[in-house]
Amino acid sequence: MTDPLFLLLLLGIPALSQYVATQMRRHFAQFSRDPMQVSGREAAEYMLQSNGIRDVRVMSAPGQLTDHYDPRNKTVNLSEVVYNERNVAAVAVATHECGHALQDASGYKLMSLRSSLVPLMRISNVAIPVLAFGGAGLSQLLGYHGTALLCLAAFGLPAFFSLVTLPVEFDASRRALAWLQDAGMTEGNFQSAKKALFWAAMTYVVGALGAIAQALFFARFFLGRRGPR
16 A cells, blocks of 8 residues: 555655745746835835844845845845845845844744754755665664664754744744835735735745655654664
């Protein structure tokens, strides 16, 4: 009998990911045609200023989908299109990233937790392929149970990181939309921005589902075995 969890990982998550990515691209292309009087950079600067944040710089980042807030050097980094363009999609993305700056300024605990997990995630990203292809050799060094625990930790960390990321992303969008509404964005543009940020958030939801399903699959695999006899 085929394992439902394996089918979810093999077929369900990739199909859902493709659907969400398609919807996100479609909506962002649509809302990129809705003009605004301000660019993404200007909206970001206005949002920061109106919230009394003076130590965060808004910068242009090369490439596409490179938008992010860096708490280490206090910068809102916007991809070139978002930075320069004057449309609803650009303003929505720019203010979302400023939402992370507001989280940082207010000491939002989940954002601090996510930042503290980033170094561990780098280790996990290196460890997972090593464990996947070198598990047999490691089991000779660490024993079955030691290798199993290492694998569970390596696959479990991305799932935990994804769960922490979800409320951080949703909260940043909530802060962005609240500011856009207070700033007097028209109802039609506000609904468009809300929909754009919803589909962007869904990419994190799908990522979390995939990470959790993967962790559960390997947890069941290792915990369901007793090791060599």
